[in-house]
Amino acid sequence: xxxxxxxxxxxxxxxxxxxxxxxxxxxxxxxxxxxxxxxxxxxxxxxxxxxxxxxxxxxxxxxxxxxxxxxxxxxxxxxxxxxxxxxxxxxxxxxxxxxxxxxxxxxxxxxxxxxxxxxxxxxxxxxxxxxxxxxxxxxxxxxxxxxxxxxxxxxxxxxxxxxxxxxxxxxxxxxxxxxxxxxxxxxxxxxxxxxxxxxxxxxxxxxxxxxxxxxxxxxxxxxxxxxxxxxxxxxxxxxxxxxxxxxxxxxxxxxxxxxxxxxxxxxxxxxxxxxxxxxxxxxxxxxx
Numbered sequence: 001x002x003x004x005x006x007x008x009x010x011x012x013x014x015x016x017x018x019x020x021x022x023x024x025x026x027x028x029x030x031x032x033x034x035x036x037x038x039x040x041x042x043x044x045x046x047x048x049x050x051x052x053x054x055x056x057x058x059x060x061x062x063x064x065x066x067x068x069x070x071x072x073x074x075x076x077x078x079x080x081x082x083x084x085x086x087x088x089x090x091x092x093x094x095x096x097x098x099x100x101x102x103x104x105x106x107x108x109x110x111x112x113x114x115x116x117x118x119x120x121x122x123x124x125x126x127x128x129x130x131x132x133x134x135x136x137x138x139x140x141x142x143x144x145x146x147x148x149x150x151x152x153x154x155x156x157x158x159x160x161x162x163x164x165x166x167x168x169x170x171x172x173x174x175x176x177x178x179x180x181x182x183x184x185x186x187x188x189x190x191x192x193x194x195x196x197x198x199x200x201x202x203x204x205x206x207x208x209x210x211x212x213x214x215x216x217x218x219x220x221x222x223x224x225x226x227x228x229x230x231x232x233x234x235x236x237x238x239x240x241x242x243x244x245x246x247x248x249x250x251x252x253x254x255x256x257x258x259x260x261x262x263x264x265x266x267x268x269x270x271x272x273x274x275x276x277x278x279x280x281x282x283x284x285x286x287x288x
Contacts, residue, residue, distance in 0.1 A: 007033035028055035044183035051209035085180025095124025121170030189218035
């Protein structure tokens, strides 16, 4: 963003305001540097836009739903055919009531014809049921980076045989790549990123929601997404495995002293329910 003085000043102003550490919730902020139309910020045309939370959200006023509603899945190509908008979501966690209604909106976009792929680190049990339900086009492509290579980690040393570290690896990324028609603009290449999870607390605390326009930026994020998506080492089929039921590669020593790569299935029964109580706050940041 070299040279974008207005956007820099807006972030500096946000930082200065946050330094007060107000005891009461402050209004959410929306800014984009200098708006392309000279008046109001618009994520479909401005190079960068920023929402700074907290901003209490629900099914009728959620920014994620607003974005998904702007996506047109099928666009006439002028030759009697149609082009599909491509969406790729890498999300650390989706759960709770907010995760449920966002999952429903994602599945709706897939049913409308969008090529939508979802890669998550953690997901609520009910959220996954909604996201993975069958649509007229089948199930939405779904993979997870939640992997537990050591299902017997007993880090608290009480020797109870319980796994104290549920996941050894998972994505902490939070981004959505949009390639297609967005808010009436065909050939859009946009990335939504930031710190906000698609769960209840994702908009209730100090979080940032940031959009970037541009083909090069979208390609970079998509390359990162595909690096996880196409790798059996970094992700797994979320429909056929749990995070402790997947194949891992190990080097095993052979009788002649050489080593051979073998694939071993890690397997253990798992319950994937993560509760998401809607509460936050505390005297210090550790309690937020």
